[in-house]
Amino acid sequence: MHASLLALALTAAAPPPAVEARPLTVDDCVAMAIRDSGQVMEAEAKVAEWKARLAEVESIFYPKLSAIAFAAPMFTVRGNALTTEVERRWRSPGDWGPYLRLEALLAQPVYTFGRAAAGEKAAQERLAVEQARLAAARNAVALEARKFYYLHLYAKSLRPGLNAARKMLDSALEKASALYETASGKVTNVDLMKLTYASSELDKYLIQAEVGEGLALAALKHTMGAAEAAPLLLADDSLPGAGDEPPELDALLRIALEKRPEFAQIKHGKQAALALEKAERRANFPVVAIAGQFQASWTPTRDDTNNPYHVDPYNDLFGGVALALQFDLDPALAKAKGDGARAMGEQVAGLEKLATTGIPLEVRKAREDEMQARRMLELSQKGSVATRKWMIFAGAAYSSGTGETKDLLEGVAAHMQAKKGYYDSLLAVHTARAELLRATGEIESVRLVTVAREP
Amino acid sequence: MALRHLLAAALLLAPLAAQAAEPDAAAKTKAIVAAFMKAKPDDGKLSKADRESNTKAFAELDALLDAEHFTSVSIQPRADKFSPEQLTRFKSRFWQVVQLMAYPNSGDFFREAKLTFEKPKQKGEVWAAPIKAFLPAEDLETVIELHWRQGPKGLKVVDVLFDGDSLVRDYQNQFSRIVDKSGPDGLIKAIEEKYAELSGNKDKK
Numbered sequence: 001m002h003a004s005l006l007a008l009a010l011t012a013a014a015p016p017p018a019v020e021a022r023p024l025t026v027d028d029c030v031a032m033a034i035r036d037s038g039q040v041m042e043a044e045a046k047v048a049e050w051k052a053r054l055a056e057v058e059s060i061f062y063p064k065l066s067a068i069a070f071a072a073p074m075f076t077v078r079g080n081a082l083t084t085e086v087e088r089r090w091r092s093p094g095d096w097g098p099y100l101r102l103e104a105l106l107a108q109p110v111y112t113f114g115r116a117a118a119g120e121k122a123a124q125e126r127l128a129v130e131q132a133r134l135a136a137a138r139n140a141v142a143l144e145a146r147k148f149y150y151l152h153l154y155a156k157s158l159r160p161g162l163n164a165a166r167k168m169l170d171s172a173l174e175k176a177s178a179l180y181e182t183a184s185g186k187v188t189n190v191d192l193m194k195l196t197y198a199s200s201e202l203d204k205y206l207i208q209a210e211v212g213e214g215l216a217l218a219a220l221k222h223t224m225g226a227a228e229a230a231p232l233l234l235a236d237d238s239l240p241g242a243g244d245e246p247p248e249l250d251a252l253l254r255i256a257l258e259k260r261p262e263f264a265q266i267k268h269g270k271q272a273a274l275a276l277e278k279a280e281r282r283a284n285f286p287v288v289a290i291a292g293q294f295q296a297s298w299t300p301t302r303d304d305t306n307n308p309y310h311v312d313p314y315n316d317l318f319g320g321v322a323l324a325l326q327f328d329l330d331p332a333l334a335k336a337k338g339d340g341a342r343a344m345g346e347q348v349a350g351l352e353k354l355a356t357t358g359i360p361l362e363v364r365k366a367r368e369d370e371m372q373a374r375r376m377l378e379l380s381q382k383g384s385v386a387t388r389k390w391m392i393f394a395g396a397a398y399s400s401g402t403g404e405t406k407d408l409l410e411g412v413a414a415h416m417q418a419k420k421g422y423y424d425s426l427l428a429v430h431t432a433r434a435e436l437l438r439a440t441g442e443i444e445s446v447r448l449v450t451v452a453r454e455p
Numbered sequence: 456m457a458l459r460h461l462l463a464a465a466l467l468l469a470p471l472a473a474q475a476a477e478p479d480a481a482a483k484t485k486a487i488v489a490a491f492m493k494a495k496p497d498d499g500k501l502s503k504a505d506r507e508s509n510t511k512a513f514a515e516l517d518a519l520l521d522a523e524h525f526t527s528v529s530i531q532p533r534a535d536k537f538s539p540e541q542l543t544r545f546k547s548r549f550w551q552v553v554q555l556m557a558y559p560n561s562g563d564f565f566r567e568a569k570l571t572f573e574k575p576k577q578k579g580e581v582w583a584a585p586i587k588a589f590l591p592a593e594d595l596e597t598v599i600e601l602h603w604r605q606g607p608k609g610l611k612v613v614d615v616l617f618d619g620d621s622l623v624r625d626y627q628n629q630f631s632r633i634v635d636k637s638g639p640d641g642l643i644k645a646i647e648e649k650y651a652e653l654s655g656n657k658d659k660k
Contacts, residue, residue, distance in 0.1 A: 157594065164593035238594070385618055388597060392617045393625050399556045400549065401649025402629050402642070419594065 019226045023235040026149045027444055029224055033145040034138045034443070036225030043130075043137035050130045054123040060109055060116045067104035074099035074314070076301040081310050097301035099314065104294045107324065111288040118279035125272035132268065135261035139438045141223060146434035148220035150239060154427040155213035157238040161419045162206050168412055169199050172405065191406075198413060205420070242377055242429045244449055246367050252440050255451055256363050259441030263359070266352045273345030280337035286325040294319040362439040370432035377425035384422045387415035480575040480582035480603045483519065483610050487601070488570065488586070490515040494562040509559070516558055521611045522550045528613075529626040533634040541639045548646045555653040567592065580604060581613060 024032070034040055076095045079086035089095040109116070173195050179187040218228050226232065246252065257263065295318040304315035391411035397403020433445060442448045493512035495505055526546035527534070534542065568588040575584040581602040589596045600616040614623045633642045 160592055160594035164595070388595070389618050389620055392597070393620070393622075396622060396625065397629050399560075399649075400552055400626075401645045401652075402633055 043134040099299035106292040113285035115282035122275035128268035132261040132264035152216035269348040277341035283334035366436035373428035380422040484584040496559040
């Protein structure tokens with residue numbers, strides 16, 4: 001018993017399993033987010049909902065059976081409608097017997113004057129809209145996962161440099177404080193305060209990097225649909241290089257035209273609105289159906305009249321087939337619903353207008369953002385190399401006794417700034433590429449380049 | 456920190472005439488890095504074995520670096536301002552600073568860095584042997600290029616370039632500036648103070 005309790009306690013205290021045993025690349029994380037994200041699951045459920053609605057609309061083509069059957073106790077009545085006297089008996093249990101009845105109506109719609117077909121088309125197109133929305137949700141989730149992946153690595157990339165600067169500043173502060181106490185004039189209070197200020201600024205960066213690293217990882221797990229406590233190992237330790245330049249704008253626009261789910265949403269949305277309007281306006285038309293009716297009742301406590309001119313609810317058998325017209329007239333409602341559907345179509349037309357110029361603009365902006373970030377990265381790289389040399393040569397001079405500590409510290413500070421600038425630009429490149437992928441509707445970065453090369 | 460050690464490693468250079476064969480430059484580059492990796496900073500707590508190992512490593516490094524030429528070239532632009540005695544004193548002290556600072560600290564740098572030795576290329580009279588060095592702990596990446604020249608005593612390092620910039624040229628400019636401002640005595644005083652700091656620290660510990 002105690003062992004079971006202990007096992008239970010251990011189970012309860014055990015950390016959640018790792019998201020995946022192997023280290024995950026950015027594309028792995030995106031694939032997992034697309035599979036497990038709550039946002040995608042919600043969109044998938046919407047698709048399922050519209051599949052069910054389509055089936056509901058299609059059900060109009062199937063036969064409908066409405067029936068009622070019951071069994072009830074019935075007292076005895078002897079005689080019938082033609083006899084002047086009838087005898088009723090109910091006092092003793094023997095006066096009672098069973099009464100069984102079945103009424104059934106089977107109707108098979110055969111023609112709806114196009115209303116059912118229009119309704120079916122509207123539902124089919126609406127399902128296609130939801131499927132496109134699911135694709136859009138996947139793209140949005142992919143963008144989010146990419147952004148958090150790179151943001152985490154950005155913060156992680158900054159930390160080694162910041163830690164190194166921290167050690168160097170600590171050592172400089174220690175030496176400067178000792179020199180200040182000797183009153184040799186080599187270090188003044190202003191020098192000490194400059195170092196102290198630099199130290200506090202550095203600590204701010206360190207806090208930002210530390211918090212940002214953890215927060216971005218938690219957000220990535222959330223996007224991937226994983227528990228926050230679940231260990232997640234990433235394939236990269238720091239921000240990867242910028243990689244290839246984006247394809248030409250024309251190729252990207254071609255991909256967007258083909259893959260952006262919003263275009264599919266608009267196309268199917270228009271069709272859905274048109275079909276819905278048609279269906280609503282034809283609501284005043286009758287439904288032609290073949291109807292079959294069957295009625296049967298039986299009880300031994302009543303006499304069977306055996307006369308077809310008598311309506312005998314107690315002992316009867318009746319059935320027949322007929323061609324029927326079913327009306328459900330409400331012209332005002334049908335018009336209002338038709339107008340509503342038309343307005344929906346106009347909304348979609350407005351969206352189409354917006355998307356026709358908006359999506360190409362998004363693609364262009366994302367591409368230009370990436371190109372700009374790449375140019376900034378190149379400059380940041382030059383700046384980083386320059387400050388690195390500044391730091392190294394100031395250090396060499398300091399080591400030989402012919403250089404100033406100030407030059408070295410300024411070099412370290414400049415190098416830290418330049419490094420941060422470099423990683424800022426590198427993050428901007430990755431973020432812009434993630435935006436470009438979303439703008440073109442492509443999920444994988446490698447595929448974007450491959451597809452763009454296709455004629 | 457390892458960065459400091461890289462800075463100290465920057466003190467290595469010395470020009471010599473003649474050419475070396477490429478395989479020799481490649482092998483000697485690996486040999487000098489191996490020698491640096493054996494040298495440890497003397498914090499006064501080194502074991503007897505470590506001290507002996509340091510002595511051996513220092514000797515190996517002395518054999519691969521031309522101290523005379525290194526010190527001469529560094530002061531060459533203002534050598535005419537020095538008396539023969541001042542020049543001798545400067546060269547001697549400067550090289551001692553190099554030995555005390557650069558040898559052991561370079562060892563730390565090379566031990567901590569991820570190194571990629573690239574194929575040496577001939578550049579005029581020297582063989583340039585690039586080493587790509589990356590310090591993951593500090594996210595520092597640099598290309599150190601050793602320039603080897605064949606001399607009467609074999610192949611020796613004559614200059615060290617960091618990301619393409621010559622350390623010899625930097626020292627020449629630094630020393631010239633100090634000599635112009637404070638004279639040869641000012642430069643000697645700065646070097647002497649550094650030597651006192653380094654040897655004092657060592658003796659204290």
